[in-house]
Amino acid sequence: MLRSLMIVSIVALAQTAAAQPCTLLMGYRTTDRLPYIAAAPDNTGLYLDLYTEASRRIGCQLKIIREPKNRVLDSLKIGRIDFYPGLIFSPERGKDFYFLPNGLPSQQVALTRSGLQALNSLQIMRGKTLIMAMGGAYKEAIQHGINVRTPPELTIEKAIEMIESSKADVYVDELSSLTYYLNHYPNRNKLMLHPNCCGGVQHFTMGISRQSSNTKYIPNPKFNPYHDVNAENDPLKLAPNSTMSRFSQAVWQLNKEGFTAKLYKKYYGIDMPTLDEHTPMQSE
Template sequence: MRRLLAFVPLLFSTWLHAEDGVLVMAYPAREKEPLIAEAPDNSGLYQDLFSRAAQKIGMQLKIVRLPKRRIFHEMQDGKVDFYPGSFAEDRVAVMSWVENGIMTREVCLTRPEVPPLNGLESAPPLRVIVELGASKSEISRRFPSLKPVELGPMIDIPQAVRFLNGNWGDLFFIERGPFFYYLKKNKQPSAEAIGVRLHENCLGPAYPMHIGFSRHSRHYAEEPNPRYNPNAPLSPHNLPTRILPSSTAGKLAHVLQQMKSSGETRRLIGRYQVSFE
């Protein structure tokens, strides 16, 4: 019953607040270059992509940096419009997801003595370094041999490397693009040079990155999803409701796909000279 109640369509009228013309994106203060720099610097691919997309639909982008749990609280209150992040089933009452046009792939960093990981189904018992409140905190449900260890509200690559080198954990997940950008920026030739082991094939092929748009945002409206399959697992594309195309959120989703199809998103990525896939 609680799941059903979570999907009562939220018919907020986006045009009632169109005069403010601002889309608020939130992200934690830590850096994740080339996507976003450390606060208060918001430069990076996210700013390039979302500011341009917002401009195309007559809006302006505002970026705020908040702790992750605070972000979700502000999204519940409708004060934050969207958050770039992966799908999480426990957040479907608050967010609806759309692809942002970037393809990415996660890789694994481990302590050097961990054997090669070509899939987590056969992974040995490992302590997974995760942020407080991160969706990866539930990873043991899918992979029982993995035990999440929450080591802080914000964990960037340098911290993760220190935790691995200090034996605080055995495994850390990171998107391929930010990791190789970190190596390039710090003039490091390989993962081994910073004392960790890289596993490129531990989590499967590339997949689309998403933004979670607040279902409580003034710029959001939704409608029943005719393709929803209640017998299939929930996913970004399999939810009881979907974003109304005529809403500001729907227009943003549409223009992000247009930018991907036209090659504009790939050109923006190319500025940073790193592959996310």
């Protein structure tokens, strides 16, 4: 009788555990980046809609943790958080994070005060003060004689204030984010966008913790040891049966189904640039 009860209890516990959905932990800074995500503790936005659906597709639930960016990245390094949805590859970050497309397009553009010369390359920015979020994509900017600053917790609103007050000359950010903000900005005529400064459309990338319990890695058969390690040339790759790999596949499937394009249109009011397997990923 006792043995029967123990067997029943074990089976019940196993069924309960199996019924519990897996949890994916997404980390993000406390400040907003509309329309991707609102300011903490409000997590509404495109990221929430997209990644909640991708998580649901693989039987998981999404939980979002909001902390200062440095603290979030430290938590990612030790595996307390699974992924950061908008993170750009650098060799230093590549030691702790694995990079994959986050399902959204990226096109970096420059914002300046009106009346300046069109910025069609980094070289034209020589001698100017460039501000961008920590981990921005242009490490080579310094090599072109550009004064690069990365103010902590930099927002578009703060960047525009610095541009208008001449504390900085150029701000580099996503075309989609800047367009969204400027559409609601009363002094839009005082500012100028430079869409051809910084390359074309790329895959926006997410950084996945290499220590996450939802990851497993296998050797990457396409790794080229004679080329630099980057977002597309990593010695390892996610095992196809790992949770984060299945999550990434679900994100890509949502793109192919047009789900992501509809979200993009809803939040930005413009059509989403086309992304396919041949579109390059972001990297510094």
